[in-house]
Amino acid sequence: MATTTTTGPGRSALERRVWEALGEVPDPEIPVVSVIELGIIRSVEATPERIRVEMLPTFVGCPALEMIRQSIGERLAGMAEAVEVEATFAEPWTSDRITPQGRRKLRESGFAPPAPGAAEAEQPLFPTITVRPVARCPFCGSRDTLLENPFGPTRCRAIHWCNHCRQPFEQFKTI
Amino acid sequence: MSALATPGAAELGLEAPTATALADLLLAMADDEFVLGFWDSEWTGIAPVLEEDVAFSSLAQDEIGHAQALYELLAQLTGTSADELAFGRQADEYRHANLLDHARGDWAFSVARRFLYDTADTVRLTALTGSSFTPLAGLADKMRREETYHLAHMHTWMHRLARPAGADEPRGRLLAACERLWPDAVTVFTRPAGEEHLVAAGILGESLDACRQRWLSGLAPLFGELELPFPFRRAGRRLEPTFAEPSDGRRRRGDDFRWLWGEFTSVYRSEPGATW
Numbered sequence: 001m002a003t004t005t006t007t008g009p010g011r012s013a014l015e016r017r018v019w020e021a022l023g024e025v026p027d028p029e030i031p032v033v034s035v036i037e038l039g040i041i042r043s044v045e046a047t048p049e050r051i052r053v054e055m056l057p058t059f060v061g062c063p064a065l066e067m068i069r070q071s072i073g074e075r076l077a078g079m080a081e082a083v084e085v086e087a088t089f090a091e092p093w094t095s096d097r098i099t100p101q102g103r104r105k106l107r108e109s110g111f112a113p114p115a116p117g118a119a120e121a122e123q124p125l126f127p128t129i130t131v132r133p134v135a136r137c138p139f140c141g142s143r144d145t146l147l148e149n150p151f152g153p154t155r156c157r158a159i160h161w162c163n164h165c166r167q168p169f170e171q172f173k174t175i
Numbered sequence: 176m177s178a179l180a181t182p183g184a185a186e187l188g189l190e191a192p193t194a195t196a197l198a199d200l201l202l203a204m205a206d207d208e209f210v211l212g213f214w215d216s217e218w219t220g221i222a223p224v225l226e227e228d229v230a231f232s233s234l235a236q237d238e239i240g241h242a243q244a245l246y247e248l249l250a251q252l253t254g255t256s257a258d259e260l261a262f263g264r265q266a267d268e269y270r271h272a273n274l275l276d277h278a279r280g281d282w283a284f285s286v287a288r289r290f291l292y293d294t295a296d297t298v299r300l301t302a303l304t305g306s307s308f309t310p311l312a313g314l315a316d317k318m319r320r321e322e323t324y325h326l327a328h329m330h331t332w333m334h335r336l337a338r339p340a341g342a343d344e345p346r347g348r349l350l351a352a353c354e355r356l357w358p359d360a361v362t363v364f365t366r367p368a369g370e371e372h373l374v375a376a377g378i379l380g381e382s383l384d385a386c387r388q389r390w391l392s393g394l395a396p397l398f399g400e401l402e403l404p405f406p407f408r409r410a411g412r413r414l415e416p417t418f419a420e421p422s423d424g425r426r427r428r429g430d431d432f433r434w435l436w437g438e439f440t441s442v443y444r445s446e447p448g449a450t451w
Contacts, residue, residue, distance in 0.1 A: 090309070
């Protein structure tokens with residue numbers, strides 16, 4: 001069987017099964033979304049001898065990376081003789097890679113999804129306080145919100161406050 | 176420490192002088208991020224407000240993550256490991272900019288240093304995002320995106336300290352911190368040995384001297400807006416310092432750093448080469 005690299009649902013039956021299996025691997029920090037919904041799977045190569053998965057870290061220093069690598073390895077164990085999971089920065093993960101389903105699940109579990117268009121957005125050389133990220137409150141839908149802290153409980157989350165329903169909420173960072 | 180040996184150069188498709196210069200650049204960048212990450216982590220638990228405990232712990236995690244990725248890249252060149260590079264050297268062998276050799280100081284000092292460093296680092300990263308050395312290009316692009324959050328946060332604090340309502344102390348402390356830090360801030364752009372090889376090979380998009388000029392041109396209006404002194408004067412198209420520049424840009428290892436080195440290497444030194 002020829003080895004193929006895919007970024008979609010897989011060209012062979014085995015690759016399709018690998019993609020399906022990856023859909024069951026949750027993100028350890030926000031377990032409502034899978035690694036596929038989060039968009040961190042870059043490619044899958046699968047033959048009966050060897051499965052190779054390339055993933056894109058959401059943040060360079062993401063402490064969950066090793067856990068994700070392990071969970072993927074464990075979930076795919078037995079599907080080929082060898083399973084390799086590799087992290088790469090060959091292209092940047094951006095929050096635009098989160099799938100529509102992933103964004104819906106984030107919203108349903110109380111996270112504001114990132115603003116779309118991060119990858120293409122032109123940034124000034126030094127982004128200053130005039131560049132304020134806007135988030136829609138996941139509870140009441142209001143846009144009258146305030147960034148309280150760009151740094152939250154994990155690398156990828158920021159803390160906002162909703163002026164309308166007067167509740168704090170977290171946003172998956174636009175990056 | 177003399178130049179790092181680069182037995183991995185051929186495998187990465189690099190000429191020897193280029194590889195040596197690249198090792199010098201990567202070591203400087205990695206040490207910058209690593210040392211700053213440790214200074215930042217010292218605020219965990221004692222920052223002025225809880226939100227800043229969270230923020231500085233996050234910043235520290237980012238910087239140490241960046242350092243790890245850079246050390247791993249460097250380790251491919253030197254044929255060693257990221258851990259050996261990070262923890263297995265003597266204090267004198269670290270090559271962080273003098274800006275990062277100072278202890279964390281007071282809050283204003285930490286804020287001013289981060290702002291000066293983050294802006295400088297951003298300019299340096301933009302010179303690498305198109306690098307012909309593709310592993311570094313990808314990493315620099317990713318790091319630059321994360322810096323956006325660091326910069327916006329630090330600018331908020333610069334604003335808050337420079338323009339306090341009804342209090343002189345924050346501004347006074349910020350002025351003192353900037354005055355002390357400016358001469359060392361420019362050391363981030365100390366020319367790597369053999370830089371011309373990096374520029375010729377397209378690994379570095381422009382010289383660090385050109386980066387420095389871009390950095391100063393970007394900072395001038397921000398310092399103007401904050402009504403803070405900007406100790407540079409125009410000389411033709413260049414901005415030249417009005418202070419004496421240190422000649423030991425990445426080599427002054429003072430007592431502050433020696434103490435920090437003792438802390439962050441203590442576990443590694445207790446059992447060198449141990450696996451965890």
